[in-house]
Amino acid sequence: MPMAGLVLVVAFVLLALLGPLVTGDPAAQDYLATLAPPSGAHPMGTDDLGRDAFARIAHGAQVSLQAGVLSTLLAMVVGIPIGLVAGFYRRWLDPIVMRLVDVTLAFPFLVFAVGLAAIIGPSLKGVVLALGFSQLPAIIRITRGEVLAVREMDYVAAAIADGAGDGHIIFRYVLPNCASPLIVQATVAIPAAIIGEATLSFLGLGVQPPTPSWGVMLTTAQQYLSDAPWLAIWPGLMIALATLGFNLLGDGLRDVLDPRSHR
């Protein structure tokens, strides 16, 4: 199964990177074929303005990938150091950080993202920021939890007994031993952000038309659900497959990254 996940993820990334080179302009309109079903000229059909659905799916993949990866990266870059410091030093910082995390976690992820996106304003940058900050509390919490467990290990005590400084202990002992659950978390966060981007765009709070996005495509498709169901099926299927791929990959990584399973 992890292999299937890897295949799906690679296919998704290839679609995002190479697809747009093959498909041509996603904004080009074919006035003779609006709401056309899949055919040789338009393998996935066309939308109400006669735009090629495949071209839009490929360009939309790019948007999804950016939103997924960049927002997760943002959450990791900001969240891991906060979680590390809070978990390693405890003292006064830890309770403050954790109360803030608890408060933000009380809001469902998407509700929080919708609120943030509404404040920041609709654009791809807005989506990345909104989703990134919405993922932040979960990342902080997971990092802190791992740090708390690892710093109780005897090898950390041994490092202190060696006379190691905090920096050395954090970067050589604590962080590497927290890494695998965090990487696994990334594979959960990316698909969540992909769905998040689609949802925000669907609601008009994300990527704006005419930029193609799977969420924007769904918004359009909604109006033609009975006449041109393929318009909803393709973006829906893509979102499902991309999400499934990352989740399967995450399960596989969990096993591979456990140092005990090497060789």
Place this chain on the structure above:
Amino acid sequence: MSLLEITDLKVGFDTEDGHVQAVRDISLTLDEGEILALCGESGCGKSVTAMSIPRLLPPATTRLTGSIRLDGRELTTLPEPEMRQVRGKTVSVVFQEPMTSLNPSFTVGYQITEVLRRHERLSRQAANQRAVELLELVGIPAPVRRMKEYPHQLSGGMRQRVMIAIAVACSPRVLIADEPTTALDVTIQAGVLDVFRDLRDRLGTAIILITHDLGVVADIADRAMVMYAGRAVEQAPVAELFARPRHPYTLGLMNALPSAAVNGRLAEIPGMVPSPLSDPDQCAFHDRCRFAQDDCRASRPPLERQGDDHLAACFHPGGQS
């Protein structure tokens, strides 16, 4: 006829690394009121042997052959619903970890009476009364008060006593105790071992005691079986075993104890236990044995009589050539 008779028991597990043969050709008998110790080091198959009796091994991955007869009834082929009646009522188990084997969400009293009500169909009141008697039996002070307490309110020794009380609630014929005192302090261990002795004396319970501690074996067991790499290498009444160990591994274990030091040095057993994945036709202990000769590498020594009621699997018992 013995109460329990195990013949040619083989237990293996399908794992990611292949088929692991944990128990190979174990045969043993257990009489009423007898305390039999299964001893050996980690991975020797002592727990797996004992847990085969109540069939507490994961059914999906376990490959078991051979026969286990309790009171003349074959357990290996018994349908699961009937097996459930055997478990807890005729055969019961006390595990090593007293901290995790009790359910933290229910009172001690509830956990004992639940067993009584299920297996013995006692009324609530009768079950309560019996539970208090059981707590008294295992030496818990103020049993009426303890009934209302939760596991976290008890010390490790007290929890282990509660576990024993639950295990003997339905007067089992056979009690399996898997390292029951390993997690306990020595001053507590002595009291818990006394509880087992007392149960045997008063109720005639037969006990299979799984332990790595030869001191515990010497203290309480009537007979002992020493296991190595899934096989029995020696079996004898305890006094005989300690006075005249015949298998070099048994001898090695005894001499490796810190109390057996000679001139400030302990007798080591060199090398490591062989992999459970393969099983060549030779003595599994030959490469760690100082008495090993060519015949030990050429074929596997069978478990043979070395004297009255004393079995050992060695071509050169006691070091003779």
Place this chain on the structure above:
Amino acid sequence: MILRIDNLVKHYGPVRAVDGLSLEIGEGEVLGLVGESGSGKSTVGKCVLRLTEPTAGTIELGGRDITHLSRRAMRPLRRDVHMVFQDPFSSLNPRFTIERIVAEPLLRHKVTDRREVAGRVAAMLEKVGLRQEMRKRFPHELSGGQRQRVGLARALILEPKLVVADEPVSALDVSVQASVLNLITDLQRDMGFSCLFITHDLSVVEFLADRIAVMYLGKIVESGPTAEIFAGPRHPYTQALLSAAPVADPARQRERRRIVLGGDVPSPMDPPSGCRFHTRCPLAYDECRTSEPLLNDPRGSGHPAACHLVTADRVPDAAK
């Protein structure tokens, strides 16, 4: 004196883990610190290494008071004291190779010449009986006994004056335990370090300790030369402890007089008044409940016990 602990107190919130403990370890001496779970024996080891902050009292290492040294000031002193842990699984960083684990203390103490580090690591691994091909392996590829050898190599590579060993063989099978104990004895003889050997297992300290200190609920109840304690324990708790450990000889074990202690170890959050052992002591009388006995050595034989019943001409016998 390599180590001198004076009136050490360590409280974790309401838990009085160590409650006024004094001991000394001389050069090249092995002191066995014996106690059951909750006695506070491991906390003593952690305080000596400053892995936890003592609440009160003083710890002197090689004549220098280290009780309140800052982490930075403590760093150079860490050459002289190291630790061996109980759990061979959690005491080695799973992300480091064996070579790196053993080299860490050197690297932390500014020994950075690659040649020198590699040479010393190789020599140390040989000393603890690990083959050179182990160097590139990871901890999870080793057996419990091999891991404990790695732990010893790490603790000894800087040739410390004092080694704190916290139950280093408790997690091992008997046959493996025997070889690790022999190894510790050999290394101690060769390198001459002093050792605070913390354990619950009396037979282990009888094998390798020069002196023994017995702990109960955060205090030492008896200490003295190993042979003396085993031949004539004075404190009723020590007597009970010795009598409770079964010997691997059925004839002898079944003939022994045993002292079965009633009740449980009281909580270190709320230790009993007077003598802390009085709730379980078969000999306790009124005075034990009210006044706390101090360690005293009325015979002046270097074998003090903290019991009202120990006097110049009398030693209690809890078996009676």
